[in-house]
Amino acid sequence: MFLAMADEAWEARCAALWERLDEFGREEFVQAMQDLAAETDDEAVGLFEVGGAHDSKGFTEQAVGYYGRAVEAGLSGVRRRRVSIQMASSLRETGRPEEALALIEEERGRGSDAYDGALAMCEALTLAKLGRDREGLSVALVALAPHLPRYQRSTVNYARGLVGLDPVS
Structure with missing residues (x-):
């Protein structure tokens, strides 16, 4: 019970930090997220959030590495779906649209959820990047x-x- 409350409190702090994204400079936001991620016991979630912070502040190439490590660390749930969308977008924008499309196709095979539209958006942009x-x-x-x-x-x-x-x- 205590662990669940601690997780909820951390999630609330994480959501609050994301709401303040535009108040921070590039490096400041990434550092704030790294500091917060260091407080969670869930390594995969921490890596995902730090990857997202890098991505949101324009450090796209670095984000890909964090996303990959989050998946390797066992990221699950809705963040698993989101990491595929975000990593595919980052791959597309760093000149690897073929890898992005493969990731999207793999993710589509995992099932359907509320993020289907976001996955389709990412696929549409990736296909356009590929001249399709x-x-x-x-x-x-x-x-x-x-x-x-x-x-x-x-x-x-x-x-x-x-x-x-x-x-x-």
Whole structure:
């Protein structure tokens, strides 16, 4: 019980630090997150959050290393899904879009959750980076379709047509 309360308190402090992201300079925020991460007993979570701090402040290449170590340390739950999205984005932006796309495809195979749209956004941008704009647009439209008040089926069929797939009935 005490450990769960301690974890909740740490999570609240972490969320509060993220809310103040724009109040810090680049190095200051990263250092603040490193200091906070040193206080958690969950190494994978600490590595993930430090990676995110690097990423959010423009240290994208360094973020990839932290993300990879977080996965190796056993990152799980929603942060596992988020690390795939964030690492794929970082890989794309550091000139490794092929690695990013492979990571996205692997993550998609893990199942479906509230981050499906974010995963699709990352995939669409990665496909565009690879010069596969029509595929990227198709992915984005399929992800958007469920959120439209009408025209969901039409949108999906147009998206499928962009990449030469038959319409769904």
